[in-house]
Amino acid sequence: MPAAIMLSMLALPGASRGGQPCPNCGPVTTRPWTFPERDHDGTRSVLVRSVLVRPARPRPLDSLQQAVVESLLAERRTTASEFLDAAIRAADVEADAAALSWFQRVLDAVADAGDDRPTLLADLGDFADQAALLRLARRLRPLDADSPQLIDAMREAARQRRRDPARLAQAAADLASVSAPVRQAAVDELARARIDSLPSLVDLLQSTSPEKRVARVLARELISDMGTDARQPLLAWLGSGDVDHWQGVIAALEATGSSDVADFFLAPALVPGTPPGVQRAGLAALTRHTARLTGEPDHTIQPPTGGVAISIVATRLDCILSPQGMPHVPLHPTEGPPTVSRWRWNQQALRLEPVEVSARLARSIDAAHLARDLQALDARDPLAVRLVTLTRVESLLLSAGEAETALERIPAARLAEAFTGPDGLDPGAVTDVLEEALDREMTEVAVAAVELIEAMHTAAPDQAAAAALPPATRKTLVKLVDAPNETLAFAAARALALTGGDGLAKGNSRMVERLLRAATARGVDRAVVAHPDLAVANTLAADASRHGYRTTVVASGHEALRAAASSVDTNLVLLGARIAHPGAFETLQGLRQPGRGELPPVMIVVDPLDDLGRGRKLSTLILQARAHSCVGIVDRLPSFFEPTFDAAGTLLAPPRFPEELATISQAESANPAWRQARAWQRMERGRQALEILALLGHQGFDLSAGEENARLAITTPSLLPAALKLLAVVGRPGAQATLVGQALTEVDPQIRALALAALRENVERFGMLLAQQEIDELCRGYNAGSDAGLRETAATILGFLPKRASPAIGPPRPGFAPPSPVVHPAGFTRPRPSPKAPSVDAAALQPTR
Template identity: 25%
Template sequence: MRSLFTTCWILLAAAGTVAAQAPGEAAAPVDSPAVAAIREANPTTPLELAETAGLMVDLGRVDLAIEYLNKLLSDKPSDDDLVKMQAKLGSGPLIRLQTLPELQPAGTEVAKLVFAAVEKLTRNPAFLQAQVDALASSDDVAVRRASIALRGAGAAAIEPLLLAYAGSDNPATRDAALKIILQLGQDAEAPLWGALDSTDPSIKAAALSALGALRSTRSLDVLVGPAVAADEAPEVRRAASKAVVDIVGEPASTSDVEKFLTKRIERYLAGEPVFAGGPFAELDVWTWSDAAPHLTKKTLSMADASTVWTAHLARDLAAIDPQNPQNARLRMVTALQSVIALDGPNAEIKGTPADAAAQQLGAASVAEALDYALTHPRMTMAAIAACRWLGEQGDLAALAPRNGQPSALAAALSHGAYRVKAAAADAVLALNPTSPYPGSSALIEALLSFAKTSGERIAVIADPDSTRAQELAGRLTELGYTVLTRRGRRELFDAAYSTPDVELIFISDAVDRPGAFEMVQILHHDKRTANTPVGVIPWIEDYSRWQVRLTDDPYALALIRAHDAEGLTGQIQQMYAQQGRLLVDANEREARGDRALDSLAALAAEPKYKFYDLLLYEAEIADLIRDPASMEAAAALLSNLATPVAQSALVETASEVVRPLVERQMCAKAFADAVQRKGLQLTREQILRQYDRYNASEIYDRETQQVLASLLDTMEASAKGVRLDQPGLVQPVMEEVEK
């Protein structure tokens, strides 16, 4: 094939350019000798097809170039063939295919296919290890190719490079590995930070040495601790000390390091950003595991990355003086925060550094940490993790009162943050107490609040100008929200507190008595809306002033009035970004609502849980049956309660002819079960009304009549077969039923 292309180029040079077609002619292109020779060669491999497509472009036959590119795509070449193609052609011809307008979309598809295969290969651990092994070759060309491949892999190459730098017996390999790490520059820093989690002194020392050689001033926070920590291996302390000297020019004393780390941690916990970036900026955070693959990357928000960084510093501070109880507690709290930042609010705590710190200090210290976190908004993720850890331990002592007050875990059941309350409820249900404990009613209140979800995404608007309110409501509706518009204070608060599904609140600065600022404060001091994002929409000339006024509220934001859905979407993303890991979407709320109903039903069914006294909440439980999403579980729960309110709710729901038949049948069955469990609990008036409904049902379908008849059958069976619609018999029978 190579000689064929050489011949084609000779023919092309001799013939000059392809003869131009006369103006106005529409005849099909005629193959030049060069084109004919190439077509006769019948290229088939991916490399041949790609080369041929490029030649056809040069010969003025874009139509044939596209034909060859489409054949390449239809052949579905393997990743190996695509990588060989890139190695042969280089990136230039592929970029040309991607950028020539007349070759689209086939040119772009081919280029993307090749680049994806190359990307996949350069991230393959076996390939990267082979390139590191090639650094020891005596073949300069092989070493150069391996170096190019490793540099091209970027941060993904740090693990094999670091392992070679730390443990290779070949000095040339170690030197080459360090050289490539230094060439990667800032791309190498984050993976090297992650390698400091290693328990292998040689790995940790190698990472410290590399950071020092990079002169990485950003790394100073994580270098100073190991330099003075008494428990660190000598090689780790030496590497860290040298790195500090390389960066700042002089060694650091233990007292200076303690002061430095303490001040840094305090500033970060107070909200000072560790890393620069906007509200949507993200950072790759790497963690090290002793099991391969050692380095794992997670892309986090800047806030979560800062949380992980702060936990690293607190760990280093605690290692300097292991006997310092204050530093040990700080290490545990920040480690708890870090677990949620890394793995999300549903993360298992067992087996993490946070678990190790908690086991070392004990459950009482975790409870104290939870108590502290519940009152400090920046420690909310630590509260979530502490609840989960206490639930994982299975020790009912976590619910024991403290100084006559409910335990921290019981107190968390009433917290304003949805996720804290959810983690606390999960923990208490996992502990499964069967005797009273202080604060037990908060569990029922939490479960009921979860059960009230409708699965909707609700936004509330407060604006006295109805035209502006409707304009904003229309855009929110386009984006999939159910919108509640309100003009005044009381209406706004009623709407905001009405359901756990309120995700966003928008307030115009034109509202009065109280004003917008006071409304924000009231909303964020109420546990039901403490973490709900609120956007204040001022007049444009007041925007800067409102930005300043809302600076100290992490869940409030000044907004410029959006005039299209795209602008509003960007503002909503900013509002959600304020919640970070505390954000709960509609699907999760709906799933938790279902689980909450199941838990309530289980508590109502077992006598051992009677101390929860669900009768106090029967009216709220009865309201749940109105929602089709929760009707089935609510019917089962009301059947277990079997109180007058519960039986009445079941009868009324079963009698609503506008409801689907299956729902009415379900409620009728639940009513029969309730009567069998505790007897008939309805009043004379309710019973007679049910006879009236049945007598008026002749206009309805047969299935509806059967449902209404089944309700009367249940009532009469409980009343010993007496017709309760006969006035002379009703009162004596009811007296007998009551007995």
């Protein structure tokens, strides 16, 4: 045997990698664990390879501990399992030094096992209770940081052996043995495997051989002992396409004793074309279930009709797709987004495998099983059809990846197919699904429905006009413009704008306001800091900026509301507990008003003295904040925003701000990369909003309110072309002045050409709205300018003036100034036909990749 035998030689996945943490014991060492080398005297020493975490000075033992240690020494122990038993008993009374001494003997026995080492590790893992092994690992970790890895190796080896399909199949076959000891050993083997034994037990339940009658009885008892633990794995198996095993799965589900699994037997029992064995098993299970409920004899029970079955399954699917049907997840996950544990059937490996999935995906998997049954039962009830459509669309979105960008990766044809019901793709049915998704808080499905409605009612390039938007659909979209979810509200506003209609139709003003709000995005994270003390506010702003926020400092509640509403990028509000006009709680209520978009995370900053006096402000705020989501009470100690170090510069604790942000908002909010991706999505919606507003301007909408949005968007390169298009349809002097300034200062010839084209269009629409002083400045720049490019740009701009008012422009001469043009008053529109509105540029409105 080599001098150093690596644990990876055991070929145990998960236990062979150095530094892998045990989910129950915490982190382990970061180097691979090795068996110790032999000392010169031929003995092995465990301590030569151990990492001592603290000085190994044992505490004096009390009388009970001393008695246990002496009793363990009095017994003769020769095997590894006996050494492990002694280590566990010593650890249970906190005699840690004695426990380590016994565990060293376990280590020596494992190292001497040679080729039998995997078998010995598995035997040790099965010998002791898992909880006892975990307690032993926790007690030994402070003395020997490597010992828990050997315990993990024991547990993993035992788990792998318990999952061995060949061993489990043999154990299932031994249930039919005529020897009672063999049957008992098989029962023990299968009972230890628990869920992993289900495939072998299901195969046994599928058999009809009389010789295996006793074995089937034992199999049902084993599954009954698992109880509800076996329910979800078996339902996942029944929901798969492994029809050949459905007969045994139905028998196993019935054996669990769960009272709510009978609904899943309806489709296998009633759908024509199901294999006869599966139908018989389903009908028999339904009959026995009904007999237990009613107390009637089995032979008097009639199977349910198709209509009754559809009603039962649809009712169950209705409950699953409700907000209350979402599986429970931990409120404070240790790391990463919260997940729930599920089992899935691996058809290739023919085994059940545990997986960790999001709560939304877990619900979708459960709903897909019932939706499949409803489709097989040929459900035509409107509610059942909507529920099936909701399930299909949500499954499609989840399969496309990240929720925020899933729709971009789904082809339009596949999305339309998911919304297609038994009677085809009907716009009214899509609207009904949209309403259903809103009632069930399925926001992503609602956004998908809105985008499909937009696609169905937007004219293609080869079409003269698209189908008119139905009144009911338009009413729903107008209602969604005020939705708290920014993505859904923007999708509704975009659909209303691009599907045409009368410019005076109800809801158009709210549509424009929502698009203008979306156009305030700049691709950054903004924080509003509101505190009556300016020095404290500036300190909080500086602290927030360290975490990637651009801050706006205000001193009152009204200013905080205005600052938060001024930009869609506002995703954090820091409120001083003593803010006034209005107070912190009233300001919080104002942030929740309809039409303000999503409520950003709000942190109410308190001081240590806020609870003094009669007001008990801190206690009152804490009680009030409990009624609101996305709200937390925080302090302004340095440890909240900054990491904590000791005198030697060693990190003691990270800043508490990311954890608090993840608690009151989404768990991913503490991830800067996730926040940056969300910021880019907001900026892309802002670009689309500018493009759409420009199209509305060509249709006659008054977009004077968009002048400031476009002027500020010019400072962002990716928004500049769309901002210029919007300025071209804003009939205000400031819009023309901004375009002139952009044309004169822009160094990129393409952008300069866009600015000049936008200015020309604006002048043709509204006349020259520049002040006389600004025109005179252009003339002076042309006459006295030394830069040929600027002179050419100025000449181009002056050429946009009406012919009767244009100054005579020629080679500049000393003292020459063109005559002043006739300037139209603000708001004057020249009496000429409006230029034809350009066609919708679909490519410009698609998200940039």
